[in-house]
Amino acid sequence: MHNAERWADRTTIHLPATAGAAVKLLGELGSEGRLLAGGTWLMRAPMTSGHYIALAGIAELRQIEIGQDRLRIGAGASHAELALALDGLDDLKGLADAAGGAANPAIRRRATVGGNLCTTAFAASDLASALLAAEAEVTLITPAGTLRQELAIYLDWRRTSAAQHHLLQHVEVSRRAGRRLCHARLPLRRAGDYPVAMVSLAAGSDRQGRLADVVVAVGAVESQARRWPALERTLTGQLPCRSAAITCAQANLCQFAGREGPEVPGWYRQQVLPELVARAVAQWAKAGGQE
Numbered sequence: 001m002h003n004a005e006r007w008a009d010r011t012t013i014h015l016p017a018t019a020g021a022a023v024k025l026l027g028e029l030g031s032e033g034r035l036l037a038g039g040t041w042l043m044r045a046p047m048t049s050g051h052y053i054a055l056a057g058i059a060e061l062r063q064i065e066i067g068q069d070r071l072r073i074g075a076g077a078s079h080a081e082l083a084l085a086l087d088g089l090d091d092l093k094g095l096a097d098a099a100g101g102a103a104n105p106a107i108r109r110r111a112t113v114g115g116n117l118c119t120t121a122f123a124a125s126d127l128a129s130a131l132l133a134a135e136a137e138v139t140l141i142t143p144a145g146t147l148r149q150e151l152a153i154y155l156d157w158r159r160t161s162a163a164q165h166h167l168l169q170h171v172e173v174s175r176r177a178g179r180r181l182c183h184a185r186l187p188l189r190r191a192g193d194y195p196v197a198m199v200s201l202a203a204g205s206d207r208q209g210r211l212a213d214v215v216v217a218v219g220a221v222e223s224q225a226r227r228w229p230a231l232e233r234t235l236t237g238q239l240p241c242r243s244a245a246i247t248c249a250q251a252n253l254c255q256f257a258g259r260e261g262p263e264v265p266g267w268y269r270q271q272v273l274p275e276l277v278a279r280a281v282a283q284w285a286k287a288g289g290q291e
């Protein structure tokens with residue numbers, strides 16, 4: 001059983017109390033049902049008729065559990081809640097920066113982690129980039145059961161029609177000793193303060209203080225955030241200095257085709273990447289006392 005409110009005779013908002021009940025409703029309502037989290041993306045357009053399944057009242061989805069080896073973020077946690085929960089955790093600073101730097105304070109208070117990862121029409125998700133670099137995994141609930149996937153696979157799958165009836169339950173990140181995550185973004189006022197490009201970097205270091213096990217993700221440049229494997233290989237074993245970061249990034253720039261948009265041309269998004277890589281590497285070095 002769940003509560004439901006009817007708006008203007010055309011729109012029904014369902015208020016399930018559990019994630020399981022929300023998924024059951026999704027299955028029952030078929031193409032008429034839509035999950036509603038913070039509503040910051042969905043409500044940019046007037047509500048259309050149909051059934052919205054509100055997630056805001058589901059306490060289990062809002063939990064953020066921080067363990068020594070693992071971080072688990074409920075999909076219903078807001079950006080502001082995530083940034084606050086991670087405050088002071090050096091290894092996850094990039095994730096805190098992504099959550100705490102996205103959009104503006106009003107949006108951050110409402111917009112959820114799940115909504116951010118599931119908004120396929122939005123190319124500049126800070127969390128998608130940071131969580132890709134953190135090699136996050138997601139857990140989904142579908143009418144057929146629970147499914148665990150790498151975030152990278154999920155982001156591709158989410159864009160297919162087969163992805164209709166599922167709920168993103170939580171996101172998990174492993175915490176490994178000596179590994180640090182950093183996030184550098186370039187918002188532009190003329191782009192409505194949306195970031196036009198972003199780079200997230202996770203890495204450990206070898207005995208000489210050189211970058212090891214490098215993972216780099218890029219957001220906002222193409223229609224979806226993705227990893228930059230060629231740069232990961234080139235940066236591995238490099239000293240974490242500005243010139244090395246810029247040279248390595250410039251050598252691998254051709255791996256991206258910048259997305260054209262009314263705010264900036266595609267080439268611009270691509271050309272700012274070396275600077276963002278250098279900033280991410282500088283943050284990484286600073287966090288490890290290697291300035």
Ligand SMILES: Cc1cc2nc3c(=O)[nH]c(=O)nc-3n(C[C@H](O)[C@H](O)[C@H](O)COP(=O)(O)OP(=O)(O)OC[C@H]3O[C@@H](n4cnc5c(N)ncnc54)[C@H](O)[C@@H]3O)c2cc1C
Nearest residue numbers: 037038039040041042102103112114115116118125126168
């Ligand atoms: C002015 C403005 C500026 C912004 N700037 C930034 C920025 O700088 N960086 C950034 O990263 N983002 C930015 N955003 C995007 C913002 O982060 C998204 O609007 C937000 O994350 C969506 O979350 P929500 O909880 O409001 O989702 P909703 O709007 O409620 O839902 C969005 C989509 O996700 C689906 N969904 C939601 N939760 C789940 C779930 N648990 N499982 C499956 N599907 C789900 C919904 O069905 C819907 O399709 C901006 C948005 C605005 C309006």
